[in-house]
Amino acid sequence: MPQNTPPFAYGKDPLTAGKALALARGEAGGVLSEPVLRKVRASQQAVEAIVAAGDPVYGVNTGFGPLCTTRISAADTRQLQLNILKSHSVGVGQPVRQEIARLMLVLKLHALAQGYSGVREQTLKRILWHLEEGIIPVVPSQGSVGASGDLAPLAHLFLPLIGLGEVQCGETTCPAGEVLTARGMEPLALGPKEGLALINGTQFIAAxxxxxxxxxxxxxxxxxxxxxxxxxxxxxxxxxxxxxxxxxxxxxxxxxxxxxxxxxxxxxxxxxxxxxxxxxxxxxxxxxxxxxxxxxxxxxxxxxxxxxxxxxxxxxxxxxxxxxxxxxxxxxxxxxxxxxxxxxxxxxxxxxxxxxxxxxxxxxxxxxxxxxxxxxxxxxxxxxxxxxxxxxxxxxxxxxxxxxxxxxxxxxxxxxxxxxxxxxxxxxxxxxxxxxxxxxxxxxxxxxxxxxxxxxxxxxxxxxxxxxxxxxxxxxxxxxxxxxxxxxxxxxxxxxxxxxxxxxxxxxxxxxxxxxxxxxxxxxxx
The missing domain is CATH 1.20.200.10 (Fumarase/aspartase (Central domain))
Incomplete structure (x- = not known):
């Protein structure tokens, strides 16, 4: 891209296939602008209000899939999000190549940054950190049926956020927890709905x-x-x-x-x-x-x-x-x-x-x-x-x-x-x-x-x-x-x-x- 081109604004600028590839390959930079982060905070606060009110909302204070009628207490809503990443990480087969995994991060970040998913600002910034540092999650190629989203691949993609799974740093594959520790970083404690927001979507197909x-x-x-x-x-x-x-x-x-x-x-x-x-x-x-x-x-x-x-x-x-x-x-x-x-x-x-x-x-x-x-x-x-x-x-x-x-x-x-x-x-x-x-x-x-x-x-x-x-x-x-x-x-x-x-x-x-x-x-x- 030309040197004078401003960085891509996730959640705001229109994304094309060419721009997505440039972001994934490090040929272009991306940012989370303050107006986008304001929308993200408002959406996250709305989820917190839903939890406080206690009205049933799927995946926020209920179980998932056929367990959608099972109510989850306010005290357990965070554990629920941790569990969904673990339980849905059932991918098999050879890992997708790094470019596909990078694209998945780019596409998911852009979708979540639009402010309709209830995720926290720090979660988006951690995804951006993975892209910028070239610490790319290992994602098995098989296990998605393409609805409800690409659940298994996306679960593997975001296991490193909670210190689990594996990542690639260049040609080396390492446990994600070890890489975080070496970088002086802590796993994220997911907020209400965040786990579900991370794994629900078509980013494996779209990548x-x-x-x-x-x-x-x-x-x-x-x-x-x-x-x-x-x-x-x-x-x-x-x-x-x-x-x-x-x-x-x-x-x-x-x-x-x-x-x-x-x-x-x-x-x-x-x-x-x-x-x-x-x-x-x-x-x-x-x-x-x-x-x-x-x-x-x-x-x-x-x-x-x-x-x-x-x-x-x-x-x-x-x-x-x-x-x-x-x-x-x-x-x-x-x-x-x-x-x-x-x-x-x-x-x-x-x-x-x-x-x-x-x-x-x-x-x-x-x-x-x-x-x-x-x-x-x-x-x-x-x-x-x-x-x-x-x-x-x-x-x-x-x-x-x-x-x-x-x-x-x-x-x-x-x-x-x-x-x-x-x-x-x-x-x-x-x-x-x-x-x-x-x-x-x-x-x-x-x-x-x-x-x-x-x-x-x-x-x-x-x-x-x-x-x-x-x-x-x-x-x-x-x-x-x-x-x-x-x-x-x-x-x-x-x-x-x-x-x-x-x-x-x-x-x-x-x-x-x-x-x-x-x-x-x-x-x-x-």
Whole structure:
């Protein structure tokens, strides 16, 4: 972020996926402003008044879930909050990576700071301390059903507040109590409702959704670039990307992709060389890039819009409007994000599916000037044959992951929570699919670069020539068989580093190549 950018005000400033990632990565700072803290104090005082009055309010002076009719004495309200963090810490499986846990802290802090949850100022400041000091709770990846919020993951996230659980300091995992003692700090004694406020919410689902938004955007952007390079390698036609064609069926994502491909192919000698060839039309995996990539773009846009709503929402229960009005509702239910994540999961899988089809197409040897398997001396050499086996395996694995988690629901809490979203599974699956798509795109990048080479001495447009040179600085043209797993790993490094996107952005900024479309504000920011 620019140096003059003021720190993000938790509970006040609008949060986006990009801002959340910057805060989680330490690329931006966040503060709890005095106006926000005044709202937080007022909400906490309202909870104290409720306890003093003795009127039953769920989770403040009653038990949880099916125990909601069990009254808790004023003397036991604090112990109740301590117990909920302990009893709900039932997560299993590998811990989520630190970035996800950091995002969960960012998102929870922003939600609680809006002043509708009854938490204390010192609790928010302790969460902020964990972020600023890089003392990140260890959160198991499994155990949430996505309603009533992400209970188990959030319970683990906040165990360190009471001196329990584990934290990561860099690469080291330590008991949270030991870290607090070493820092001269005491565990918090939670006030009424605080334990419930900490674990009720969708921050596990939302944190995964934020990463999905970023990673899917990267895959979409690079898929267009690699697809354009493959069009050149296979001498595909530019006509299917004509602006007038897509004005007749004006889906935003489709128009955006078609415009990008036209820009990427602009000035190509390769296109000019076969403009009068006899081929009438290309296979779908080339011809329908706008329709397929564009549909996935639309799915990404839908997810981004819903994520931005969720990031600025209060997903606690009950919600403390004021001393006279508390509402026990369902803002914790993960369905709004669960369904969108399942849609995004399918859209990401399709991006990998069509990429695998282009890889296969490049190996067939049906394009003039391209040898079968993209190598001259085959028989002795297998060429690029086996790379497509890997992309096929990854594409097939993704198809198996596309069953929507949100289509399932298992009653919990003795029937009190009788419809749950399974959104936590939606988020985890979407990330798995996208990680596979990155690998498929890496293989297509290598394949497209190999095909591209056979078009020399003809040149493509200026950007695609530079993109091809970038690949060649890492991976040499293959004249004979070698251990291609090493090449794939280098290709994957290019995809994950987003160097192609950086290259594209730098050219656009210097106006050496105009690659902007009117829809960039929709599809290039988050």
């Amino acid at each position: 995964h959704a934020v990463v999905v938004v970023e990673k899917m955007h990267s895959c979409l952007s690079q898929a267009d670039i690699i697809g354009a390079m493959m069009i050149e390698g296979l001498q595909g036609s530019v006509k299917p990307f004509h602006k007038k064609l897509h004005q007749l069926r004006p889906f935003q994502g489709v128009q955006h992709v078609a415009g990008r491909i036209r820009s990427l192919l602009k000035g190509s000698e390769i296109l000019e060389d076969h403009i009068d060839c006899d081929r009438v039309q290309d296979p779908y995996s080339l011809r329908c890039i706008p329709q397929v990539h564009g549909a996935s773009r639309n799915a990404w846009l839908h997810l981004k819009e819903l994520v931005e709503t969720e990031l600025n929402a209060v997903t606690d229960n009950p919600v403390i409007i004021d001393e006279a009005l508390t509402i026990s509702g369902g803002n914790f239910h993960g369905q709004p994000l669960a369904m969108a994540l399942d849609y995004a999961c399918l859209a990401a899988s399709e991006l990998g599916n069509i990429s695998d089809r282009r890889i296969y197409l490049a190996l067939e040897g049906n394009s003039t000037g391209l040898p079968a398997l993209l190598m001259e001396n085959t028989g002795l050499n297998s060429g690029y044959m086996m790379l497509q086996y890997t992309s096929a395996a990854l594409a097939s694995e993704n198809k198996g992951l596309c069953f929507p988690a949100s289509a399932d629901s298992i009653p919990t809490s003795m029937g009190q929570e009788d419809h749950v979203s399974m959104g936590s599974i939606s988020g985890r699956k979407a990330l798995r699919v996208l990680e596979n798509v990155e690998k498929i795109l890496a293989i297509e990048l290598l394949t497209a670069a190999q095909a591209f080479e056979f078009r020399k001495p003809l040149k493509s447009g200026w950007f695609l020539e530079q993109a091809h040179a970038l690949v060649r600085r890492r991976v040499a043209f293959a004249r004979e068989d070698r251990v291609f797993a090493t090449d794939i790993e280098k290709g994957l490094e290019i995809i994950r580093s987003r160097e192609l996107i950086g290259l594209l952005d730098s050219f656009s900024e210097t106006k050496k190549l105009s690659l902007k479309t009117p829809l960039d504000p929709l599809f290039e920011t988050y």
